[in-house]
Amino acid sequence: MAASEQLEVELKFDVDAGHVAPDLRTLPGVVSASEPQTFSLDATYFDTENLDLAGNRITMRRRTGGTDQGWHLKRPTDIPGARRELHVGFDEAPADGDAPDALVTPVLALTRERPLIPVAVISTTRTVTRLLGAGDEPLAELAEDLVTAQSLLPGGHCRQWAEWEFELLAGGTGKLLKAADKALRAGGAREASSASKLARAIGATPTVHEPKLSKRPTALELVVTDIALHRNSLIAYDPLVRIDAPDAVHQMRVACRRLRSILSGFPTVLDAERTAHVAAELKLLAQILGDARDSEVQLEMNQAVLRGENASAELLAELAGTEVVAHDRALRAAHAAMTSKRYFALLDAVDGLIASPPPGPDADVPATVVVDKAIARSRKHIHKAQDRLAAFAEGSDEWEEQLHTIRKRAKRLRYSIDATEPLGKKKYRAVGSAAKRIQAALGDFNDTRINRRRIADVAATGKLGGADMFVLGRVDARLEADGHRAIATYRKVAKDL
Incomplete structure (x- = not known):
């Protein structure tokens, strides 16, 4: 089964619903911007009953709508703000089937024999503006999201919020990312309250941390x-x-x-x-x-x-x-x-x-x-x-x-x-x-x-x-x-x- 993987480098912010994003065409290297496009995205997130994936900052989802609909697996990297995203389109793994092996196999050491079940459904109205450089080279995208999330866990709740995501594309640089961070914060963006939409939807998880010793540890x-x-x-x-x-x-x-x-x-x-x-x-x-x-x-x-x-x-x-x-x-x-x-x-x-x-x-x-x-x-x-x-x-x-x-x-x-x-x-x-x-x-x-x-x-x-x-x-x-x-x-x- 064919799968494509890319490094996703992005900034994520909380913002008041309806707040107008600043004009980012003044950022370094940006020459113009595309006309905003609006998409309706519907995603179902999968994990084990123990939330083995979420506890390791991994998300697996099936999403319809947008330009990259299909199955996605996102895993953390050692690079701040970056994640590895593995994608399998619906032509390879139908939306009404089980999660594809190409996404399941990389996390078998975490999920083992525990079944993957739906843990949340998230609907997003996303407005995307693409920033372009010289020769219309794609540099970055700003996504303005209105999110409705329903946790499927016992006692789960429905939540709504707005957020902005700024993602570097092939021509983007660290300088652009730093300037965007400053501009968006000045334009009303706040520190994201959660690392991902799923984390906000389902709340706290038993996150795996690197172990640390006390000052005078026992054997x-x-x-x-x-x-x-x-x-x-x-x-x-x-x-x-x-x-x-x-x-x-x-x-x-x-x-x-x-x-x-x-x-x-x-x-x-x-x-x-x-x-x-x-x-x-x-x-x-x-x-x-x-x-x-x-x-x-x-x-x-x-x-x-x-x-x-x-x-x-x-x-x-x-x-x-x-x-x-x-x-x-x-x-x-x-x-x-x-x-x-x-x-x-x-x-x-x-x-x-x-x-x-x-x-x-x-x-x-x-x-x-x-x-x-x-x-x-x-x-x-x-x-x-x-x-x-x-x-x-x-x-x-x-x-x-x-x-x-x-x-x-x-x-x-x-x-x-x-x-x-x-x-x-x-x-x-x-x-x-x-x-x-x-x-x-x-x-x-x-x-x-x-x-x-x-x-x-x-x-x-x-x-x-x-x-x-x-x-x-x-x-x-x-x-x-x-x-x-x-x-x-x-x-x-x-x-x-």
Whole structure:
């Protein structure tokens, strides 16, 4: 189903009904204005019974009338005053049908298996004036709205009001937006009482906020705050994974791992028995995402190792061809998992830990005390792994696997230290930096190890000619040198831990 998306940048104001808007043709860059056009718009807004969309500042509607009638999904962005609007016309999704998948899928992590129901109907009489620049370039639109809204929630009311919306178009600039804000306020506009028509129609909703700590938090407060932060990250990357956006699989996998590391790194803060299932499900989800991420990384590495080399099409196909197939298969598996009852149950369980965390024996201990113990324990595990490394012959399989163990433990230490960020403490930043450098160095070494094995496998097929075999030899020598440099870097920074 075709859907179009655009960035909507607008100003919204309350105004007295019938108040005449100021002449905006004096704004910078504006040469003329179109004749006002009036439209009748009728919209039905959809959400879950729990208002999961409204609570995350998202609106989904079906609207008739105007120039862009159809289904719309509006989501917030990090840009002040901007929202992303996804639109599907009625030629693709009829007005009398269910909300189209193109709009439902991006919010599945929020709605899960809860049905979407009508929560409000809003009728708007809209008068639109378009501001034009040189050559009749569209710069912005002023919409003067008379709104009648009926909440469909239990005990909902009917409300009427007037508002102005000033939206930038393709040729508009931030300078124009700033000047319009000043001019409209001077012309009688007031600060909008609600962020959207729906918010005003249905009233207060349980809005999701970024968690904050008290001045002297307990260990339970810190753990719940960290869980909430990484839960929000996982939810944010979910729709991006569904469209295979760059780095999305990696970031969602990191969110899973960080959530799990909170549970494993602070095992006495929450009831371990009651969180064990959540930890196991997070591990499984990270593994599923990991298959897609590993094939993605291998594709990138295959391309990187041949950069600057005179590689034939046959060599490129041997190195990359199977990985493309593997990546597509792994991504389909991830998407299937992310539409399963099991995935939605996991998200519900994580939300449950935030809303009603099961306290462990150290729940009321000061957060700094528990953090000190967790980081000391993690450092001790790394030191033990480093001691065991000395027992293996350098270059042996056991030696390489032990380096991989050290890398994983350094990552776990880094996650534990990252968990202290809400506390604003600086004393562990040096150790965290060392853990990050160790993780990076050993990650680079592991990449060279994987690539050299891959090259050896390709060379052993006997399908390549002499020129390609020579290229593989050059690449292998370069990777070997890269591996030695990575180990040297590890040894240099290991003492800082």
